[in-house]
Amino acid sequence: MNFLNINKKTKNDDPDFSYLNKDVLYLDSACQTLRPQQVIDAMAEYYHEYNSCGGRVKYDWGIKLDEKIKETRKKVLSFVGKPASEYAVAFTLNTTYGINLVLGQLPPKFKKIITSDIEHNSVFLPTMTVAKKLNIPRVILERSVNGSLMYNKDDISGAIVVLNSMSNIDGRELINLKEITDDVHKTGGIVLVDAAQGISHDQKIIRESDFDALFFSGHKMYGPSLGVIIIKKSLLVALDIGFIGGGMVEDVEAETYRLISDSDDLGSRLEIGLQNFAGIVGLSASLDWLKSFKKEGVSAPVHQEKLAQFLFNELSKIPTLKLINSSPSPITSFYFDKIDAHRLAIFLSAQNIMVRSGYFCCHYYLKNLKKYPPLVRVSLGLNNTKEQVEFFVKTLKTIITNL
Numbered sequence: 529m530n531f532l533n534i535n536k537k538t539k540n541d542d543p544d545f546s547y548l549n550k551d552v553l554y555l556d557s558a559c560q561t562l563r564p565q566q567v568i569d570a571m572a573e574y575y576h577e578y579n580s581c582g583g584r585v586k587y588d589w590g591i592k593l594d595e596k597i598k599e600t601r602k603k604v605l606s607f608v609g610k611p612a613s614e615y616a617v618a619f620t621l622n623t624t625y626g627i628n629l630v631l632g633q634l635p636p637k638f639k640k641i642i643t644s645d646i647e648h649n650s651v652f653l654p655t656m657t658v659a660k661k662l663n664i665p666r667v668i669l670e671r672s673v674n675g676s677l678m679y680n681k682d683d684i685s686g687a688i689v690v691l692n693s694m695s696n697i698d699g700r701e702l703i704n705l706k707e708i709t710d711d712v713h714k715t716g717g718i719v720l721v722d723a724a725q726g727i728s729h730d731q732k733i734i735r736e737s738d739f740d741a742l743f744f745s746g747h748k749m750y751g752p753s754l755g756v757i758i759i760k761k762s763l764l765v766a767l768d769i770g771f772i773g774g775g776m777v778e779d780v781e782a783e784t785y786r787l788i789s790d791s792d793d794l795g796s797r798l799e800i801g802l803q804n805f806a807g808i809v810g811l812s813a814s815l816d817w818l819k820s821f822k823k824e825g826v827s828a829p830v831h832q833e834k835l836a837q838f839l840f841n842e843l844s845k846i847p848t849l850k851l852i853n854s855s856p857s858p859i860t861s862f863y864f865d866k867i868d869a870h871r872l873a874i875f876l877s878a879q880n881i882m883v884r885s886g887y888f889c890c891h892y893y894l895k896n897l898k899k900y901p902p903l904v905r906v907s908l909g910l911n912n913t914k915e916q917v918e919f920f921v922k923t924l925k926t927i928i929t930n931l
């Protein structure tokens with residue numbers, strides 16, 4: 529039943545997302561952002577005009593692709609303000625894959641592994657398996673409501689520290705990342721950052737930190753399905769590379785091989801086999817799009833802040849709604865005592881509103897530590913507008929009063 533009568537099949541007036549119908553209200557950007565037309569066009573151009581393999585071929589298509597790949601690695605580093613002399617960029621499947629790849633190949637010299645209570649399963653689970661493999665203790669530290677890690681210096685001494693820079697539950701940010709990294713480095717430890725959410729929202733925290741490795745997904749930053757690893761070259765050459773194959777070596781003998789050693793191409797040590805070349809090209813277009821984004825004269829962070837503030841204010845006025853967020857964020861979760869979150873998501877879907885329901889791969893924190901019922905999560909993207917958020921709130925209110 530469409531009791532709000534919204535099914536008007538008119539096209540979206542945002543030219544970057546004009547392929548969408550106006551009545552489509554996508555509020556699940558924390559899972560996967562929508563792709564601007566520019567990203568789709570860049571990928572189509574690769575398929576139509578220079579569909580070739582990177583790093584191997586001498587014909588023009590391949591040379592053009594190699595240039596694009598090189599340029600994308602540079603853009604990634606520039607996006608997070610890190611120098612190519614110190615850091616390498618590797619492309620992979622997604623954030624989860626990158627985290628597993630680096631954690632699984634670390635040398636056995638660390639005293640413990642530290643993570644936090646609000647981590648996504650993509651960090652929570654690999655830290656368990658690596659602790660077992662390296663036979664070191666694993667410690668879960670608390671994140672405060674403002675997102676900072678609560679720790680004392682002994683906790684993190686000589687440790688592998690793996691944390692998100694922004695939570696996918698309520699968007700809280702790791703505001704003390706710089707301090708953590710400085711403290712960990714003094715004791716010979718390393719800091720690995722899951723920036724799956726943080727990368728498209730706030731690069732300031734990331735830029736200020738001297739992290740050892742950072743992971744993100746193109747599909748959460750308006751790009752294609754692709755993972756990115758930014759890693760210090762000093763850590764990369766110390767990895768015990770065991771996941772191996774084509775594209776990573778300079779020479780191979782019957783029983784030995786020599787990994788790529790060219791400093792400009794070190795990221796290839798983590799790129800096993802042929803890569804998602806259209807994805808790399810599309811990522812480059814998404815970085816350009818994000819950098820130049822302006823809506824109603826404001827930049828991406830300001831646009832998102834305004835929408836998040838509005839959503840937070842409106843949701844705070846609904847007396848039966850229990851907000852998880854303590855402050856506004858483009859990622860906002862809530863529940864009702866008497867309304868099942870999945871049922872609510874299905875009712876919203878009937879009105880063309882797409883939200884998430886459940887535990888968002890944070891089972892330990894949400895289900896087992898906090899004992900929350902399944903939640904509803906609204907995650908805003910740069911394609912969303914104030915009118916859409918207003919419409920969402922109005923629809924939500926209508927649904928909950930009719931249930």
Ligand SMILES: Cc1ncc(COP(=O)(O)O)c(C=O)c1O
Nearest residue numbers: 622623624648650692696724745
């Ligand atoms: C904070 C966080 N970390 C990691 C991931 C995993 O990302 P991917 O599925 O792209 O590997 C997600 C996905 O939602 C996330 O929100």
